[in-house]
Amino acid sequence: MRKISGNTFLSDPPKQLVLEKGFRFHHGQTIAPFTIVYETFGELNAEKSNAILVCHALSPSAHAAGKYTGAQDEKPGWWDGLVGYGKGVDLDCFFVVCVNFPGSPYGTTSPASIDPRTNKPYGSRYPWPAVEDMVHAEKVVLDHLGITHLRSIVGGSLGGMQVLLWCACHPGMADSIVAMSTGAAVPVEGVAWHVIGRKIIEADPRFRGGDYYDGTEPLRGLEVARMVGHMTYLSTHALQTKFGRRRRANTRQFEIDSYFEHQGKKFATIYDANSYVRVQAAMDEMDLEEQYGSLQSAFRSWRGRTLLISFDTDWLFPPEESESVVGAMRSLGIDAHHLRLMSNNGHDSFLIDYDLITPPVREFLSRL
Amino acid sequence: MRKISGNTFLSDPPKQLVLEKGFRFHHGQTIAPFTIVYETFGELNAEKSNAILVCHALSPSAHAAGKYTGAQDEKPGWWDGLVGYGKGVDLDCFFVVCVNFPGSPYGTTSPASIDPRTNKPYGSRYPWPAVEDMVHAEKVVLDHLGITHLRSIVGGSLGGMQVLLWCACHPGMADSIVAMSTGAAVPVEGVAWHVIGRKIIEADPRFRGGDYYDGTEPLRGLEVARMVGHMTYLSTHALQTKFGRRRRANTRQFEIDSYFEHQGKKFATIYDANSYVRVQAAMDEMDLEEQYGSLQSAFRSWRGRTLLISFDTDWLFPPEESESVVGAMRSLGIDAHHLRLMSNNGHDSFLIDYDLITPPVREFLSRL
Numbered sequence: 180m181r182k183i184s185g186n187t188f189l190s191d192p193p194k195q196l197v198l199e200k201g202f203r204f205h206h207g208q209t210i211a212p213f214t215i216v217y218e219t220f221g222e223l224n225a226e227k228s229n230a231i232l233v234c235h236a237l238s239p240s241a242h243a244a245g246k247y248t249g250a251q252d253e254k255p256g257w258w259d260g261l262v263g264y265g266k267g268v269d270l271d272c273f274f275v276v277c278v279n280f281p282g283s284p285y286g287t288t289s290p291a292s293i294d295p296r297t298n299k300p301y302g303s304r305y306p307w308p309a310v311e312d313m314v315h316a317e318k319v320v321l322d323h324l325g326i327t328h329l330r331s332i333v334g335g336s337l338g339g340m341q342v343l344l345w346c347a348c349h350p351g352m353a354d355s356i357v358a359m360s361t362g363a364a365v366p367v368e369g370v371a372w373h374v375i376g377r378k379i380i381e382a383d384p385r386f387r388g389g390d391y392y393d394g395t396e397p398l399r400g401l402e403v404a405r406m407v408g409h410m411t412y413l414s415t416h417a418l419q420t421k422f423g424r425r426r427r428a429n430t431r432q433f434e435i436d437s438y439f440e441h442q443g444k445k446f447a448t449i450y451d452a453n454s455y456v457r458v459q460a461a462m463d464e465m466d467l468e469e470q471y472g473s474l475q476s477a478f479r480s481w482r483g484r485t486l487l488i489s490f491d492t493d494w495l496f497p498p499e500e501s502e503s504v505v506g507a508m509r510s511l512g513i514d515a516h517h518l519r520l521m522s523n524n525g526h527d528s529f530l531i532d533y534d535l536i537t538p539p540v541r542e543f544l545s546r547l
Numbered sequence: 548m549r550k551i552s553g554n555t556f557l558s559d560p561p562k563q564l565v566l567e568k569g570f571r572f573h574h575g576q577t578i579a580p581f582t583i584v585y586e587t588f589g590e591l592n593a594e595k596s597n598a599i600l601v602c603h604a605l606s607p608s609a610h611a612a613g614k615y616t617g618a619q620d621e622k623p624g625w626w627d628g629l630v631g632y633g634k635g636v637d638l639d640c641f642f643v644v645c646v647n648f649p650g651s652p653y654g655t656t657s658p659a660s661i662d663p664r665t666n667k668p669y670g671s672r673y674p675w676p677a678v679e680d681m682v683h684a685e686k687v688v689l690d691h692l693g694i695t696h697l698r699s700i701v702g703g704s705l706g707g708m709q710v711l712l713w714c715a716c717h718p719g720m721a722d723s724i725v726a727m728s729t730g731a732a733v734p735v736e737g738v739a740w741h742v743i744g745r746k747i748i749e750a751d752p753r754f755r756g757g758d759y760y761d762g763t764e765p766l767r768g769l770e771v772a773r774m775v776g777h778m779t780y781l782s783t784h785a786l787q788t789k790f791g792r793r794r795r796a797n798t799r800q801f802e803i804d805s806y807f808e809h810q811g812k813k814f815a816t817i818y819d820a821n822s823y824v825r826v827q828a829a830m831d832e833m834d835l836e837e838q839y840g841s842l843q844s845a846f847r848s849w850r851g852r853t854l855l856i857s858f859d860t861d862w863l864f865p866p867e868e869s870e871s872v873v874g875a876m877r878s879l880g881i882d883a884h885h886l887r888l889m890s891n892n893g894h895d896s897f898l899i900d901y902d903l904i905t906p907p908v909r910e911f912l913s914r915l
Contacts, residue, residue: 367786367803368778374804375774382767384752399750406743407775410736418735424834433831435735436742463801466792 187255188264190245193218193279193286196323202281202288202316205309210301216286217241217278217320220262221270230326231268231544232317232353233258233277234334234341237408237458238450240285243277244270260533267537268333268544278320280313280341282457287316290453291392303389307457310465313341314348328352330547333540335359335529336496337462339487343477343504347467350480354547357540359488359529362500363474364466369495372411373459376404380452389453401452402443408459409442414492414525474507481508485515486543488536490528492521555623556632558613561586561647561654564691570649570656570684573677578669584654585609585646585688588630589638598694599636599912600685600721601626601645602702602709605776605826606818608653611645612638628901635905636701636912646688648681648709650825655684658821659760671757675825678833681709682716696720698915701908703727703897704864705830707855711845711872715835718848722915725908727856727897730868731842732834737863740779741827744772748820757821769820770811776827777810782860782893842875849876853883854911856904858896860889 193216201211218241223230233243239257246252261267262275279287282305290305321329332353334342339361346356365373383400385391391398422435471477487505489498498519508515520535522528529536561584569579586609591598601611607625614620629635630643647655650673658673689697700721702710707729714724733741751768753759759766790803839845855873857866866887876883888903890896897904 364792367791367801368783370792370801371778371786371790371803371807374801374807375771375778378771378774378807379747379750382747382751382771403743403746403750406746410739410743415736418739422739423735424732424738424837431832433735433738433742435739439739439742439746464799469792 186263186265187259188245188270189249190218190220190242190247190256192247193241195286196320198319202319204281204306205311205315206306208306210288210306212295213288214286215278215281215288215316215320217276218243219324220244220275220277221273223274223324223326227324227326228328229272229274229330230321230328231273231275231330232321232332233262233268233275234313234317234332234338235277235280235283236334236336236338237462238446240283241277241279243275257530260530261537261540267533267540269541273330273544276317276320276324276326278317280308281316282308282312282454282461284451284454289451290389290457291451300392302392302453305389305453305457308461310337310340310344310461311348313461314344317341318349329354331355331357331544333357334361336361336526337458340462340465343467344465346481346483347471347477350478350482353483355484355486355543357486357488357543358501358504359536360490360493360496360526361487362496363468363477363504365462365495366497366500369411370463372407373463376407376459377456379404379407380456386452391452397444397447398452401447401450401455402440404455405443405446405450406439409439411495412526414494414523416492416523417525420523474504475511478508478511478513481511481513483513484543484547485513486539487515487517488529488539489517489519490522490525490532491519492523493526493528495526554631554633555627556613556638557617558586558588558610558615558624560615561609563654564688566687570680570687572649572674573679573683574674576674578656578674580663581656582654583646583649583656583684583688585644586611587692588612588643588645589641591642591692591694595692595694596696597640597642597698598689598696599641599643599698600689600700601630601636601643602681602685602700602706603645603648603651604702604704604706605830606814608651609645609647611643625898628898629905629908635901635908637909641698641912644685644688644692644694646685648676649684650676650680650822650829652819652822657819658757658825659819668760670760670821673757673821673825676829678705678708678712678829679716681829682712685709686717697722699723699725699912701725702729704729704894705826708830708833711835712833714849714851715839715845718846718850721851723852723854723911725854725856725911726869726872727904728858728861728864728894729855730864731836731845731872733830733863734865734868737779738831740775741831744775744827745824747772747775748824754820759820765812765815766820769815769818769823770808772823773811773814773818774807777807779863780894782862782891784860784891785893788891842872843879846876846879846881849879849881851881852911852915853881854907855883855885856897856907857885857887858890858892858894858900859887860891861894861896863894
């Protein structure tokens with residue numbers, strides 16, 4: 180790995196960990212063999228004591244930062260604004276691991292992967308993963324790398340939900356966590372939109388319950404469901420200033436309509452409908468309060484330093500969701516802080532507002 | 548018409564006005580013959596000087612109040628809480644007219660009506676109405692009834708948009724208006740959800756561009772689009788208190804999911820998909836600022852007393868939309884007032900919170 184021009188760097192290609200005995204999902208099913216794809220960034224020190232786990236959200240992959248090939252890569256990894264040399268998660272100090280979680284279509288065995296027993300994609304037979312499976316896959320990779328302790332676990336949105344679940348499942352693993360734009364459960368508004376999105380996909384006759392891989396066209400249901408998802412990421416202010424009621428030049432089509440079509444089509448060519456319905460359902464199912472009886476019970480063994488970051492215009496995970504997590508932790512004597520930031524970028528602020536999040540994250544990690 | 552037990556009354560059956568020469572739509576097409584269905588409530592006085600026009604919204608019909616048959620009617624008309632003897636719009640004083648507008652499926656010639664030239668439903672060949680057509684149909688009925696002047700024009704949501712358009716198109720017609728949960732244009736968030744709803748319906752292969760009347764099953768696309776619509780009517784508070792993250796007893800299904808399925812299926816059996824896409828598109832197309840250059844220009848000839856009522860949790864038409872209408876009117880010297888009410892019922896507050904809206908409406912109309 181070497182730094183390249185600008186403030187990005189050449190990243191290693193994705194790595195594969197093949198579990199010949201398979202991966203046992205939280206709800207009981209096993210897929211064997213099972214491949215987990217992950218990437219690492221920076222250098223692991225001799226004591227293996229400088230590792231940070233970065234957890235990705237619904238749409239990204241394990242490619243958190245850097246470019247594989249330099250100029251040919253159109254874009255660097257999805258969190259290149261935060262993870263890099265001299266950045267918020269500073270690769271001059273830390274070794275970063277990012278694992279593509281089960282259910283995601285970016286390399287790890289997924290619904291679109293070929294089942295060696297049938298030579299067909301798993302499709303509808305792929306298990307419905309839980310966030311526990313995401314955490315479990317991350318743990319398996321860390322074990323494989325011989326990393327028994329983490330300096331921190333960092334993520335946003337569904338990535339942040341994994342971070343919180345880590346505190347509950349493996350409270351001794353990390354010195355600290357940083358969770359952004361997230362909560363201990365998706366509030367009802369998000370659940371409602373996710374449920375509608377799944378119904379849109381399931382109503383697409385070409386979806387056929389998830390066994391659609393003999394088709395080549397992207398699914399219209401996934402395109403439209405993604406538009407619903409997009410709405411939950413945008414703030415009212417962004418909608419008003421970026422689009423308002425404006426029309427495309429010389430047409431009556433609303434600009435927001437044209438934008439949705441573009442985003443929906445783009446997403447449906449790179450993402451997989453079976454993954455989409457499963458990953459969103461996993462988000463909706465996680466509920467630390469329900470699963471542990473209370474947030475206090477969920478975090479009763481966690482002792483690490485904690486930073487939650489929320490954004491005032493995020494209506495998928497409003498700041499109150501972070502506040503209740505931090506409140507529960509503080510009642511347990513945990514050194515937990517909630518940074519509530521102002522941004523017009525809604526839920527996606529954690530992927531956009533690097534000027535806002537870099538200083539507090541850098542300072543938080545430097546004090547470990 | 549006579550009062551029956553409780554605080555409702557027996558209403559007359561719907562009336563039909565058949566336009567043999569047809570109805571010419573705002574965008575140029577004509578359907579002939581064309582039937583307009585309307586209802587009247589209370590007694591028109593000899594001078595024909597006590598009439599109030601009530602404009603209905605997307606889902607209701609001309610049946611604004613009362614019961615047709617008494618106890619057999621499960622429910623009274625859609626605004627029975629406001630319109631009746633001794634109520635906010637008091638039938639002891641006023642004669643109320645409500646017209647089923649073109650595009651709606653409740654009696655007036657609609658996409659589901661049989662085209663006498665083909666003996667098949669109009670389907671995809673039915674014009675895309677504008678809010679101007681709704682106002683025009685109302686004007687045609689009033690002309691037919693010999694009513695040349697109105698004491699007031701009253702409506703909520705799309706009904707309120709018609710009310711505002713009346714001020715622009717026929718500024719001399721009424722002494723006053725009352726418009727609730729509305730605005731001079733649908734803000735971008737509402738447009739975005741409407742656009743997504745239309746895409747959901749259009750993606751249903753059984754919709755076939757609007758020519759689906761040989762099928763008997765309700766369209767799944769309409770069911771799911773209605774769920775999207777429902778989300779825009781509910782407040783966050785209502786979602787949290789009515790549903791939260793609760794599951795149906797002994798299942799993992801979220802209660803909000805079960806509620807959506809119930810509402811979607813109920814709506815798709817009584818409403819028509821061609822009507823839904825057309826009426827929502829008409830809402831989205833109306834934009835008094837765009838059409839008249841400014842709100843001041845739109846209301847430049849209006850002189851009547853004006854009451855706008857908004858609700859703090861309505862995010863389809865937030866109170867700012869009423870405020871900008873009233874602000875424009877006041878800058879023209881119009882006697883315009885904006886009453887901003889607090890309710891947890893979101894956009895639908897105008898159909899629910901009769902304790903809040905009855906006193907100001909009653910007082911406003913009594914001072915005419």
